[in-house]
Amino acid sequence: MYEKILDIAEQLFMTQGYQATSTRQITEILGVTQPTIYYHFKKKEDIYYAVMLRLSKDIEQNLTKFVEDPTQQLESKLISMVEFLREKHPFNFFVMMHDVQHSLPKEMTTKLYQLFSSSYKGPFIRLLKENREKLQASVDIEFAVSQLFILMASYLDNTNPKDNISEMIYLYLHGIYKE
Amino acid sequence: MYEKILDIAEQLFMTQGYQATSTRQITEILGVTQPTIYYHFKKKEDIYYAVMLRLSKDIEQNLTKFVEDPTQQLESKLISMVEFLREKHPFNFFVMMHDVQHSLPKEMTTKLYQLFSSSYKGPFIRLLKENREKLQASVDIEFAVSQLFILMASYLDNTNPKDNISEMIYLYLHGIYKE
DNA sequence: GTCTATACCCAGATAGAC
DNA sequence: GTCTATCTGGGTATAGAC
Structure with a gap:
C-alpha cells in the first residue's frame, strides 16, 4: 500500500499540485478510506517528500548515464x-x-531544493563543465543550467503547442540573434 | 472600497497565489468583515479577473511605449x-x-490566457517582428517570445540569486555556445 | 492494516438586520 | 454598504474498534 500511495500521489501532485491534491482523493482512487494514509505517513507533506525522493533517485541515475556516454556530443x-x-x-x-x-x-522547501539541485541540475552542470571549452567564456554555468531548466519547464508543459525539443536546445545554444 | 479590494487582492494573489489567498485575509487587511467582499464581487474568481484586467491594461500601455521608442535598439x-x-x-x-x-x-483560464497573451506577450511579439531582419531566419517569433517569458519568470522570481537582466537578455540573444 | 467516527479548522458564500 | 450570524463543504488529522 505504501508504494501504491506513492504511485498515485506522484501522479496527482505532479499534475494538480500539492495543495489541490487531497488525501481523500488519493485514497479514493486506491479504494481505501482516507485515514489509511495516516498509518503509512505521519503528515501529508511526508508523502510529497517520499515521492520526490523516489523520483529524483531515478532521474539522477539516468541523466548521469547520458553525461557519461562517450559516443555523443554536447548538443545531442x-x-x-x-x-x-x-x-x-x-x-x-x-x-x-x-x-x-x-x-x-x-x-521542507530547503530539503526539496537540495534534492532537486543535485538530482536534476547536477548532471547538467557536470555536462557543461566537461564541455567548458565549447562555451562562451562569459557564461556562468550554474546560471546557464538554471536558464535551461526554466526553458525545459515550458517544454514539458502541455500548454506549449510546439513539440520540438531540438529546436529549443538550438535556441538555447545559439540564441535568436543573427551574428 | 472596490478599488481598495483590488489593491490588496493584487498584492496577495501575486505573491501567495490564488488558492492561498482567502477572502477573509483580504478583508482583514482592509479592516472590514469578510462578507463585504460579496457586495462588490459575486465570486472570488471575479476578483482575480478584475485584478488581472486592471494590471494588464497598464502593462500593455507601458510596454508599447518602449516598442515605439525610435531612439533605442532591439537589445536595449x-x-x-x-x-x-x-x-x-x-x-x-x-x-x-x-x-x-x-x-x-x-x-476563466481561457479568458485570462487571452488577456495575458495580448497585453504581456503582444508588445514583445510586435518588437521582434519589427526587427525580423536581425534575427536568425529559422526563428519562430511566437515561440521565441514564449521562451523569453519563461526566462523572465526565473528573473522576476526572487529565488534566482542573480540580478542582472542584461546578462539574461544577452544569453537569450546569443546563446551559450561559442561560434 | 484498515475501518468508523469524529474533532477541528478554514474556506466560500448567503440571509437578513442595521 | 457594511454588519452579524450562519450554512455548507472541504481539508488534515486523531482515537479507537475490528
Whole structure:
C-alpha cells in the first residue's frame, strides 16, 4: 500500500499540485478510506517528500548515464537528457517548482531544493563543465543550467503547442540573434 | 472600497497565489468583515479577473511605449521592457502562471490566457517582428517570445540569486555556445 | 492494516438586520 | 454598504474498534 500511495500521489501532485491534491482523493482512487494514509505517513507533506525522493533517485541515475556516454556530443546529449525528462517526468515542471517554493513549509522547501539541485541540475552542470571549452567564456554555468531548466519547464508543459525539443536546445545554444 | 479590494487582492494573489489567498485575509487587511467582499464581487474568481484586467491594461500601455521608442535598439528595448516588468510587476510570474493554468475554472483560464497573451506577450511579439531582419531566419517569433517569458519568470522570481537582466537578455540573444 | 467516527479548522458564500 | 450570524463543504488529522 505504501508504494501504491506513492504511485498515485506522484501522479496527482505532479499534475494538480500539492495543495489541490487531497488525501481523500488519493485514497479514493486506491479504494481505501482516507485515514489509511495516516498509518503509512505521519503528515501529508511526508508523502510529497517520499515521492520526490523516489523520483529524483531515478532521474539522477539516468541523466548521469547520458553525461557519461562517450559516443555523443554536447548538443545531442542535451537533447537526449531533455527527451528523457519528458518521457520519465511527463509532468508540469512549473507545478513542481511552484510547490517546492510556495506550498510547503520552509524546512521542507530547503530539503526539496537540495534534492532537486543535485538530482536534476547536477548532471547538467557536470555536462557543461566537461564541455567548458565549447562555451562562451562569459557564461556562468550554474546560471546557464538554471536558464535551461526554466526553458525545459515550458517544454514539458502541455500548454506549449510546439513539440520540438531540438529546436529549443538550438535556441538555447545559439540564441535568436543573427551574428 | 472596490478599488481598495483590488489593491490588496493584487498584492496577495501575486505573491501567495490564488488558492492561498482567502477572502477573509483580504478583508482583514482592509479592516472590514469578510462578507463585504460579496457586495462588490459575486465570486472570488471575479476578483482575480478584475485584478488581472486592471494590471494588464497598464502593462500593455507601458510596454508599447518602449516598442515605439525610435531612439533605442532591439537589445536595449528588450532590457528596458524586462526592467519595467520587474519594477511594475515585482511578483513571481510562476505564481501567476500557475494560477492561470491550475487554480481557476477552465473558462476563466481561457479568458485570462487571452488577456495575458495580448497585453504581456503582444508588445514583445510586435518588437521582434519589427526587427525580423536581425534575427536568425529559422526563428519562430511566437515561440521565441514564449521562451523569453519563461526566462523572465526565473528573473522576476526572487529565488534566482542573480540580478542582472542584461546578462539574461544577452544569453537569450546569443546563446551559450561559442561560434 | 484498515475501518468508523469524529474533532477541528478554514474556506466560500448567503440571509437578513442595521 | 457594511454588519452579524450562519450554512455548507472541504481539508488534515486523531482515537479507537475490528
